[in-house]
Each structure stands twice: as C-alpha cells, then as structure tokens.
Amino acid sequence: MLGRDDVIAGYRVILGREPENEQVIEHHRHFASRSDLFTALLQSDEFRDSYRQRLTAPKVITLDQLDEVAADFQRGDRERWQGHSLQLPDWFDVTLDPAGQAYLDQMLRLWEAITNRSGYQAASNEDTPEIGDLDAVFRPAFYASGDTSFAGGQLMAMGHILMRSGISPGQRVLEYGAGFGLTALSFARLGAKVDTVDINPAFCRAVRTSADRYQVDLHPHVGEFGHNPAGVPGAYDLIFFYESFHHCLDFERVIPKLRELLTPTGRILMAGEPIFDVLCPDMPYLWGFRLDWENVAVMRIRGWMELGFQKDFLVGRFDRAGFDCAEYRDPNSHWAQVYSFSQRG
Incomplete structure (x- = not known):
C-alpha cells in the first residue's frame, strides 16, 4: 500500500497539481507501487486532455529539422536553437505503461527517428573512438577543455562522490561507464580496490595507462551495465555511476542485478545524471530521451x-x-548532485 507522500508525488509529477483532498489521497493508496499509480494517472482523462497544452515547448523542433540542428551544434551556433525542444511525433503514445515492452519498443522507434539509424547496439552506438588519441594521464577528460568553470564543476562532483561514499582502504569499488576513470583513480589512490566497466575499449586502455602510472589497484573491463568483473556475487562495497546511467536502456534488468553485486552493507551512488523533478517539454514522460x-x-x-x-x-x-x-x-554544481541508494533489510 502506498504512502501519502507517494500519492502526492504522483499528482505533482503527472498532473502538475496537488490532490484535491485527503479522501482522494486515501483512495489512491491502494496501488501496489508508485509505477502503478503513475501509469494510472498517465492514462487518466485529465492527463490526456492537458498533455499537449502543458508539455509542448513554445519553441519546437521537428524530426525533419534534426540535420540542420546537428549541423549548427557542430558549428557551435547556440543562439538559434536555444530554448527549443523536439516535438514528439504524432505516433508517440505517452500514456503507455512506462515499464512495459510496448513503451520500450516505442522508445527504440523514437531513437531510430532521432538518430537516423536502426538496430541499436550499445557496443557500436555508444562508441567514442576518437578518445584513443587523447592524453589519458596529463590532460584527460575535462582538463583537456581548458575551461576552469566546467572543470571546477566536475571536480566538485568527484569530491562529493568521494565524500558520500564512506569507502575505506581495502574495500571494493565498481564504476560503470567510467570513461577516463578519474573518480575511480581517486578511489584507488585512496587505497580502495577498484574495477571499472566501459563499453569502449579505448577508455579501458586509458584507465589501464593511469593505473600503471600511479601503481594502484585499478582494473578496467570492457563490458555493459550489469557486468560483474569480480565473478562472484556480493563483492562490492560501492557501485557508482557518474554521467553514465543515462545511457542504460536496460535499466529494468540492471537495477535488480546491482543488488546481487553488493555486500550486505554496500551502496549505489549516482551523480551527474539527468534526473527531473516534474514533467516538462524537455522530459515529457517518466523516462525517455x-x-x-x-x-x-x-x-x-x-x-x-x-x-x-x-x-x-x-x-x-x-x-x-x-x-x-x-x-x-549541491548548489554550486549540478553534476555534484548525488543520489545514494542503500539496501533495505
């Protein structure tokens, strides 16, 4: 049975308003989960009637304009499209169950329409081959930008992850989607035993280069979300994602699997992830692009x-x-907003 706060949250997120009274709140507490409540509210006449008006951006992009938008992005022309959001095609049904297969299939169809590609495969579509030419030790990642504001926000996020981790020397840490692995390297330099997982072999080579230079217990692995480098359950005291979970299409399978990888007191941290408080033109559904x-x-x-x-x-x-x-x-850096997930029981 849902709590009172769960029902209020559902009304705020889906309908953009408070429940009418306590009787309405009590009536909706019978749902087994938040997702069930959210799905019911998505399918309500009120949501259907208000969706287009409430969640359509004043400045819209159509699918036909995406080549033009992409070209301006590559040229660095940011003024023209500022404040614009892509208009969902008429065939997209936002009232489908967000945990159902039909919704997932629809999202993959939208990915094909946006990217002008077909047959999503993480190993090929998430690749970043040019990073093999970048400096993995002296000016990796945000250091290469030369942008002190950007780098400062990233460093704040790294510090916040370390501060909230509670990790001691000798404990085991796993990072998914590690990229250059700068935060993973920090954990290793503090004495933790660290594994990283990334779909990109070039990033894994960069992590290996850093591990060799600093002579730390840091080991990269090529793999997808949910891969277990330890080879046994219950191995990790911390699993963390930094600017990576939003590439996890298979999150329904991955989230339960993560618990199997943790020690009984192990936790999950996320930072730098695009997590929204309410429906809006840039995120007009519970999950999606x-x-x-x-x-x-x-x-x-x-x-x-x-x-x-x-x-x-x-x-x-x-x-x-x-x-x-x-x-x-964290008021100073949106990348530094940390979500900590602790196991119950």
Whole structure:
C-alpha cells in the first residue's frame, strides 16, 4: 500500500497539481507501487486532455529539422536553437505503461527517428573512438577543455562522490561507464580496490595507462551495465555511476542485478545524471530521451542513448529492487548532485 507522500508525488509529477483532498489521497493508496499509480494517472482523462497544452515547448523542433540542428551544434551556433525542444511525433503514445515492452519498443522507434539509424547496439552506438588519441594521464577528460568553470564543476562532483561514499582502504569499488576513470583513480589512490566497466575499449586502455602510472589497484573491463568483473556475487562495497546511467536502456534488468553485486552493507551512488523533478517539454514522460535541442543534436551526430528520468519514477524502480534513496544536492554544481541508494533489510 502506498504512502501519502507517494500519492502526492504522483499528482505533482503527472498532473502538475496537488490532490484535491485527503479522501482522494486515501483512495489512491491502494496501488501496489508508485509505477502503478503513475501509469494510472498517465492514462487518466485529465492527463490526456492537458498533455499537449502543458508539455509542448513554445519553441519546437521537428524530426525533419534534426540535420540542420546537428549541423549548427557542430558549428557551435547556440543562439538559434536555444530554448527549443523536439516535438514528439504524432505516433508517440505517452500514456503507455512506462515499464512495459510496448513503451520500450516505442522508445527504440523514437531513437531510430532521432538518430537516423536502426538496430541499436550499445557496443557500436555508444562508441567514442576518437578518445584513443587523447592524453589519458596529463590532460584527460575535462582538463583537456581548458575551461576552469566546467572543470571546477566536475571536480566538485568527484569530491562529493568521494565524500558520500564512506569507502575505506581495502574495500571494493565498481564504476560503470567510467570513461577516463578519474573518480575511480581517486578511489584507488585512496587505497580502495577498484574495477571499472566501459563499453569502449579505448577508455579501458586509458584507465589501464593511469593505473600503471600511479601503481594502484585499478582494473578496467570492457563490458555493459550489469557486468560483474569480480565473478562472484556480493563483492562490492560501492557501485557508482557518474554521467553514465543515462545511457542504460536496460535499466529494468540492471537495477535488480546491482543488488546481487553488493555486500550486505554496500551502496549505489549516482551523480551527474539527468534526473527531473516534474514533467516538462524537455522530459515529457517518466523516462525517455531528453528532447532539448543539444541532446537531440548529439543523438543525431553520435547515435547515443541520451536518456533522462523523472526522479520519483527512478526512485520507485530502486525501491522495488529493495533500495532506499537519499538525495544530496549541491548548489554550486549540478553534476555534484548525488543520489545514494542503500539496501533495505
């Protein structure tokens, strides 16, 4: 049975308003989960009637304009499309069950329409081959940008992850979607035993280069989300994602699997993830592609999964898998907003 706060959250996220009274709240507490409540509200006449008016951006991009948008993005022309969001095609049904196969199939169809590609495969569509030419040790990742503001926000996020981790020397850490693995390297330099998993072999080579230079217990592995480098269950004291979980299309399978990889007191941390508080033109559903002009341009150019999640939906998926969530905001860097998932029982 849902709690009172769950029902209020559902009304705020889906309908954009408060429940009428306590009787309405009590009536909706019979749902077995937040996801069930959200699905029911999505299918309500009120949501259907208000959706287009409430969640359509004042400045829209159509699928036919995406090549033009992508070209301007690559040229660095940011003024023209600022404030624009992609308009969902008429065939997209936002009232489908967001946990169902039909919704997933529809999202893959939308990925094909945005990227102008077919047959999504993480190993090929999430690749970033040019990073093999970048410096893995002296100026990796944000250091190569030369942008102090950008780098400062990233460093704040790394510090916040370390601060919230509670990890001691000798404990085991796993990072998914590690990229250059700068945070993973920090854990290793602090004495943790660290594995990283990334779909991109070039990133794994970069992590190996850093591990060799600093002589730390840091081991990269090529693989997808949910891969277990330890080879046994219950091995990790911490699993973390930094700017990577939003590439996880298979999150319904991955989230329960993560618990199997943790020690009884192990936790999951996320930071730098696009997690929304309410439905909006850039994220007009519980999960799916972020529709702001920059993300759809990147998808068109790269073919990446650029997902986003409504917070209450994502927390609900972790809740179903046996996790409680704590949120730690940071006013100085949006990348540094940390979500901590602790196991119940």
